[in-house]
Amino acid sequence: MFCYISRIYILVSLASLLVFFGGIYIYLGHSTPSFRVCPDNGWRMEDLTMQTGLKYAQPSTQNGRTDVNSVTNWNAPLVWEGTFDPVVIDAIYKKMDPRVAVVVFAVGKYTRFLKGFLESGEKYFLVDFRVTYYIFTDNEQDVPKIKLGKGRTISVVTIPSAKRWQEVVLGRMKWTTITIDKQIRNEADYLYMMDIDSVFHSRFGAESLSQLSAVLHRGYYKNTQRDQFPYERRPKSKAFIPYDEGDYYYTAAVWGGYLEDMYKLVKYCYTQSEEDAKNEIEAVWQEESHLNKYLLYNKPTKVLSPEYLWSDYDSIPQDIKVVRISQLVKNYAEVRPNGGQ
Secondary structure (H helix, E strand, C coil), rough: CCCCHHHHHHHHHHHHHHHCCCCCCCCCCCCCCCCCCCCCCCCCCCCCCCCCCCCCCCCCCCCCCCCCCEEEECCCCCCCCCCCCCCHHHHHHHHHHCCEEEEEEECCHHHHHHHHHHHHHHHEEEECEEEEEEEEEEEEECCCCCCCCCCCCEEEEEECCCHHHHHHHHHHHHHHHHHHHHHHHCCCCEEEEEECCCCECCCCHHHHCCCEEEEEECCCCCCCCCHCCCEECCCCCCEEECCCCCCCCEEEEEEEEEEHHHHHHHHHHHHHHHHHHHHCCCCCCHHHHHHHHHHHHCCCCCCHHHHCCCEECCCCCCCCCCCCEEEECCCCCHHCCCCCC
């Protein structure tokens, strides 16, 4: 988003930069009223203020995680357990009171995963925040009745069935784009896209919020060279990324951001995959390929570690101190409409 920056806000930003060099980290990646004046009236993160009298551990400029990198080369936070204080960050973001949308697709036999996802989400996901789960399904009668916390609701969106799991994946972008236009834009300030075949295991909180947050794929976050990332490498596809380019490889199973920024990204993935279809090609990893292409040239304002999407298929390495949400082991040949092919 293009923002006009006035002279007074430049001075404020420079002052904040001096504070950073003094030892206090202040991330300026958000569009906040303190630093930028934007031409739209959309919801934005406010000043990082909190109530007086809150008790929390004193932060340190010397101690912290030394086994992982906690900042990207474009100076965005890279979030791991031990890089934030949940008491502080919740106190800040709860004052902003965002309306949070969670978009999940439960098509065909995937409705069996709804109960576990929703019940664990109520226990661990943005507790005490306003949340609406938008469940896109072709089997509305299979949506379970779940006890929800205060300010939390479920909205069911009926969509057609699919013959191929690839159609479900690509259809996520289409139906989310349409539903944001018709409904979600009037009901939410912030939106997450999540895979339904997952269960929350620990806190997934306000530390994940930013203008655009992406999650590192668990399989490629350590020592994978960029030319080994599973990007789309065929120039014919709109998702094409050359072998000598790339930052990280992001999963499409969890990502989030401001409603309008997510709308722009979801619509991009939809329209790019439509262009591919016209050219008789399908990106190697469907919308995940287009997502990675977009995020390479439009950097996320926050990168979340693989804590924010692990898998029950894999053992947990030492640098993953907590698994916040994990994909379930399943028989793809049994649950997918085309037998996993």
